[in-house]
Amino acid sequence: MRWAVLYARSRQLPAAFGALLVATSGVWFLGRDSWNGVLVALALTTAVAVAAIGLSGQDPDLDRTAALPWPVRRFAHVALIAVVAGAVVLGVQELGPSAVAASVIVRDAAGLAGLAGLAATVAGGQFGWTLPLAWCAVAPFVPNDSSTASQVLTWLLQPPGTAVATWTAVVLASGGAVTHTAWGGRR
Numbered sequence: 001m002r003w004a005v006l007y008a009r010s011r012q013l014p015a016a017f018g019a020l021l022v023a024t025s026g027v028w029f030l031g032r033d034s035w036n037g038v039l040v041a042l043a044l045t046t047a048v049a050v051a052a053i054g055l056s057g058q059d060p061d062l063d064r065t066a067a068l069p070w071p072v073r074r075f076a077h078v079a080l081i082a083v084v085a086g087a088v089v090l091g092v093q094e095l096g097p098s099a100v101a102a103s104v105i106v107r108d109a110a111g112l113a114g115l116a117g118l119a120a121t122v123a124g125g126q127f128g129w130t131l132p133l134a135w136c137a138v139a140p141f142v143p144n145d146s147s148t149a150s151q152v153l154t155w156l157l158q159p160p161g162t163a164v165a166t167w168t169a170v171v172l173a174s175g176g177a178v179t180h181t182a183w184g185g186r187r
Helices: 002-010 013-034 037-052 060-064 070-093 102-123 130-141 148-153 163-183
Strands: none
Touching: 002 013, 013 037, 013 070, 037 070, 037 102, 037 130, 070 102, 070 163, 102 130, 102 163, 148 163
């Protein structure tokens, strides 16, 4: 159990969780009267981006040479980001008059966490926030012409039951989790 406390402290998880709560609650508070898919995507992106900063430690070489097996911890960290971000957004939306489908929140949280895992693997843990934020910034401006390419680019904003959006999120979630689990953060 002591390793879990040390891991959480080395990855700044208590501070990230506090920031995740504040940021998600802030997005909800500002858009509580018109809560919709765009605000959910923004809240989830904010939550994942804040938590993704800790996807690698201060010394990646030390992580790679540790006596404990890191792949399981790296996978758990990416999965925990998705679960906590989704749970917080599901929780805060219950405070308002309108709600977005839970399946959309689960899908988007998993996909964004996978993007964070990819970014941490490619650019380093301190840049784990870049891919989720970039995708969320671009998605609202892509014309929604019902083409497959459009649905892939706007998977964050697609309604529940959109197969292309679901598969895009699954590919991003599994790809990000696998790459981060296997290789960890970049040096």
